[in-house]
Amino acid sequence: MKPRVKQTERYDFRTVENRWRPIWEAMDLYAAGNDPGKPDRYILDFFPYPSGDGLSVGHCRNYVPTCVDARFYRMRGYNVLHPMGWDAFGLPAENYAIEHGIHPSESSRRFSDTYRRQMKLVECSYDWSREFSSTDPDYYRWTQWFFLLLFRRGLAYQAFGQQWWCPHCQTILANEQVENGRCWRCDSPVTRKSLKQWFFRITDYADRLLADLDLVEWPERIKAMQRNWIGRSEGTEVVFSIEVDGESHTIPVFTTRPDTLLGVTFLALAPEHPLITDITNADQADEVRDYVSASQRLTEIDRMTADKEKTGVFTGAYAIHPLSGEGIPIWVADYVLPSYGSGAVMGVPAHDERDHAFAQRYGLPIKEVLIPSPDESEDGEKGCFTGKGMMVNSGSYTGLDSTTGAEKITADLEADGQGHATVNYRMRDWLISRQRYWGAPIPIIHCERCGVVPVPEEDLPVRLPEVGDDGQPVDFRPAGDGRSPLARVGWWLNVPCPQCGGPAQRETDTMDGFACSSWYFLRFASPHETDRPFDPDAVARWLPVDAYVGGAEHAVGHLMYSRFWTKVMADAGLIHFTEPFTQLRNQGMVLSPVDGKKMSKSKGNVITPDEVVAEHGTDALRAYLLFLGPFDAEVIWDDRGIVGVNRFLERFWKLAQDVAVQFESPGSTNVEFERVRHQTIRRVTHDMEQFRFNTAVAALMEYVNYLVRSRDAAIPGQQWRTAVETVTLLLAPIAPFITEEVWHEVLGGTDSVHRQSWPVFDESLAADEVVTIVVQVNGKLRDRMEVTSDITDDELRRIALSQPAVQAAIDGSVVENVVVVPGRLVNVVTGAQ
RNA sequence: GCCGAAGUGGCGGAACAGGCAGACGCGCACGACUCAAAAUCGUGUUCCCUCGGGAGUGUGGGUUCGAUUCCCACCUUCGGCACCA
Numbered sequence: 001m002k003p004r005v006k007q008t009e010r011y012d013f014r015t016v017e018n019r020w021r022p023i024w025e026a027m028d029l030y031a032a033g034n035d036p037g038k039p040d041r042y043i044l045d046f047f048p049y050p051s052g053d054g055l056s057v058g059h060c061r062n063y064v065p066t067c068v069d070a071r072f073y074r075m076r077g078y079n080v081l082h083p084m085g086w087d088a089f090g091l092p093a094e095n096y097a098i099e100h101g102i103h104p105s106e107s108s109r110r111f112s113d114t115y116r117r118q119m120k121l122v123e124c125s126y127d128w129s130r131e132f133s134s135t136d137p138d139y140y141r142w143t144q145w146f147f148l149l150l151f152r153r154g155l156a157y158q159a160f161g162q163q164w165w166c167p168h169c170q171t172i173l174a175n176e177q178v179e180n181g182r183c184w185r186c187d188s189p190v191t192r193k194s195l196k197q198w199f200f201r202i203t204d205y206a207d208r209l210l211a212d213l214d215l216v217e218w219p220e221r222i223k224a225m226q227r228n229w230i231g232r233s234e235g236t237e238v239v240f241s242i243e244v245d246g247e248s249h250t251i252p253v254f255t256t257r258p259d260t261l262l263g264v265t266f267l268a269l270a271p272e273h274p275l276i277t278d279i280t281n282a283d284q285a286d287e288v289r290d291y292v293s294a295s296q297r298l299t300e301i302d303r304m305t306a307d308k309e310k311t312g313v314f315t316g317a318y319a320i321h322p323l324s325g326e327g328i329p330i331w332v333a334d335y336v337l338p339s340y341g342s343g344a345v346m347g348v349p350a351h352d353e354r355d356h357a358f359a360q361r362y363g364l365p366i367k368e369v370l371i372p373s374p375d376e377s378e379d380g381e382k383g384c385f386t387g388k389g390m391m392v393n394s395g396s397y398t399g400l401d402s403t404t405g406a407e408k409i410t411a412d413l414e415a416d417g418q419g420h421a422t423v424n425y426r427m428r429d430w431l432i433s434r435q436r437y438w439g440a441p442i443p444i445i446h447c448e449r450c451g452v453v454p455v456p457e458e459d460l461p462v463r464l465p466e467v468g469d470d471g472q473p474v475d476f477r478p479a480g481d482g483r484s485p486l487a488r489v490g491w492w493l494n495v496p497c498p499q500c501g502g503p504a505q506r507e508t509d510t511m512d513g514f515a516c517s518s519w520y521f522l523r524f525a526s527p528h529e530t531d532r533p534f535d536p537d538a539v540a541r542w543l544p545v546d547a548y549v550g551g552a553e554h555a556v557g558h559l560m561y562s563r564f565w566t567k568v569m570a571d572a573g574l575i576h577f578t579e580p581f582t583q584l585r586n587q588g589m590v591l592s593p594v595d596g597k598k599m600s601k602s603k604g605n606v607i608t609p610d611e612v613v614a615e616h617g618t619d620a621l622r623a624y625l626l627f628l629g630p631f632d633a634e635v636i637w638d639d640r641g642i643v644g645v646n647r648f649l650e651r652f653w654k655l656a657q658d659v660a661v662q663f664e665s666p667g668s669t670n671v672e673f674e675r676v677r678h679q680t681i682r683r684v685t686h687d688m689e690q691f692r693f694n695t696a697v698a699a700l701m702e703y704v705n706y707l708v709r710s711r712d713a714a715i716p717g718q719q720w721r722t723a724v725e726t727v728t729l730l731l732a733p734i735a736p737f738i739t740e741e742v743w744h745e746v747l748g749g750t751d752s753v754h755r756q757s758w759p760v761f762d763e764s765l766a767a768d769e770v771v772t773i774v775v776q777v778n779g780k781l782r783d784r785m786e787v788t789s790d791i792t793d794d795e796l797r798r799i800a801l802s803q804p805a806v807q808a809a810i811d812g813s814v815v816e817n818v819v820v821v822p823g824r825l826v827n828v829v830t831g832a833q
Numbered sequence: 834g835c836c837g838a839a840g841u842g843g844c845g846g847a848a849c850a851g852g853c854a855g856a857c858g859c860g861c862a863c864g865a866c867u868c869a870a871a872a873u874c875g876u877g878u879u880c881c882c883u884c885g886g887g888a889g890u891g892u893g894g895g896u897u898c899g900a901u902u903c904c905c906a907c908c909u910u911c912g913g914c915a916c917c918a
Contacts, residue, residue, distance in 0.1 A: 308916085552913090635845070776853090818898090829899090
């Protein structure tokens, strides 16, 4: 039998992780710092909506990088606020509750318990003492308080009208929750339903929401989506008038092209337009009625299909053209959107593609009033000219260019009271009413005498009832009639009016979950306040959020609403800033290796952090998620790749064990060894600052490889110790367990590695003494030379020209120029041979 | 159609501020250790080649001593909006 050589133990991640978890918990390592001498930094993840499926590695791609950022800034001497909570109201919890016969509060609790457990599994460094759920009465009390604030400021109102309705979820949806005519949650085609609903007047803030995008550091993509969603459009409102049976009506239309006004040959009203019945000619009444009801039966998908053929029906009525006085036939056409502008458009077939198609189909006249300017090329082939040009066939306006003509026509209309310049937005007001149980009740009481009465602040929160009139747990299933389940709970519903004491009823709709997530970032600053939503001093200290990180899917929902609420609060003097999130970053999605698609339980392609941690450990999962690719790029999870970071962690472990035995050995400092250390600190620090974690991990891999290669070099023990210490500290935010173990077991640390200071580098010590200069001849690489970095340009030029390989490449040609870039290259430029 | 982002080896990706293209990792090949395998370590790995070199960062131009990087045009992919008058 051979003698046994003592081997370094393999790294046993299970033992190490199990040892440190409870110790760290007891140390309260992640509590938000409170040192007045330190700068503050608020690092926040999007408010997650816990689902029954738990977290996938895709979610971790959000939470691990922010955790690393938080750890990095803690080590750099910041007070870091890095909290977590739950956006738990909403349909998934409610549907799960219905399915399993439990209360939604129970399903919400189960979901968030799973999320919290998994987040702790990957050692996300949240300050759990600040955790809350949007479903806590102590929280939604203040959501209701903010509703009343908006109400008092005239920003919450009720309106009756046609709204999106999801027949499966049995609720009204906001515009943002309808995707391609389908419900965002269950994918059912949506229909229209007429109900009285609550709205927030976000359109009042459209201009500020647009302008202030310039103030924030957000991805251009998200800003573009918001701009597009707001859809600001300058134009002119033109008023057409019509007289029917001695009664006069006006039909305002919005146009961005008043220069084409004289080309109008018809008006088109949306089928929902309120004037249709009043103006329709008796001969046409049946046809119009049929068309209107047919278009209402169409699903939104059918109606919105862009390449659908344009249809319509003539009303028999004629409006008077404000400039020419001509009679203009009025049609009903479903390509006109009821909710934009006034729900009516002027038809200019010669200069608008849609109007052109419509006019062609129904044989309406096409009147050309604009020709391309001589200096512009025509964009002909569509059958109509839609560009700007020179006005023709336009009476006194003939000969003007589009821009001047548009201004003049608008001014003339205005003088006659027949129109004016105006601005339209694609954005609509925010519909917040939900006819579901699991949401924050809207704190309003409807009194027969006093009308709409806000619930007095001292009566907040308006709690969700837990038992019905029969004493049994409340039946929270939707009724299917469009009314909220809360309408069935008599004891809760019927209350005396707070103003007159007379009989009154509570509002039975609950708020859209996006209301809850529109202010949660303020609550984290002081989550335990009892008599106000937040402590203004704490908010002034931490807010706005320095780094806000989450998926791109909230570009026009949550991120718009939160900006709106923030501005309202600023206007009310509650806070000192108008934009809630200074810097926003979107992590890239992690696609499943199974099918290259987004992970979802229904597709059965999910990879969970639990399975990865069980097999490779938390450190490996974290390091791999960071190493997979740039933070904001979409990546495919590759099971094979994780062995790479595992090998790296093992190499680090073995290195630390191996060199520990020579920490005491004497010797003089090796300058090169020290230089690489400083260079590594510099690289990793810069990468971390810019969320470039993939290259930070690569830099650490290179450094560990370098140290392994230097094993047998004559490096003094103290320098070895410093090197190992440096890797350990630089790696600590990424791989918290293995570094803590090395910090204690190898380096003899007493306090946690996570409470150490981030290593600093010295620019002069990081500078190379010897540099490799590339020598090119006519831009082609011909030679390299090692020179000291303080060499002069002249010397460089001389040495470069004397190189045999360079001489061979020059081959007798005349040297015309020699470009010298210090520290980098020499390029010899020769003339033709 | 409009808006936004991006195209680099077999794969994920790297390249400061216009200066060595392919860092780091996966995979693969060969070698060492082993009875053997795994693990580990070492070497190699853009393509072509007559072994001198040559070509090469989606395509075609341009600016420059020099372009993955800047400019123009185009192609492709992804994401968003999509009859918004």
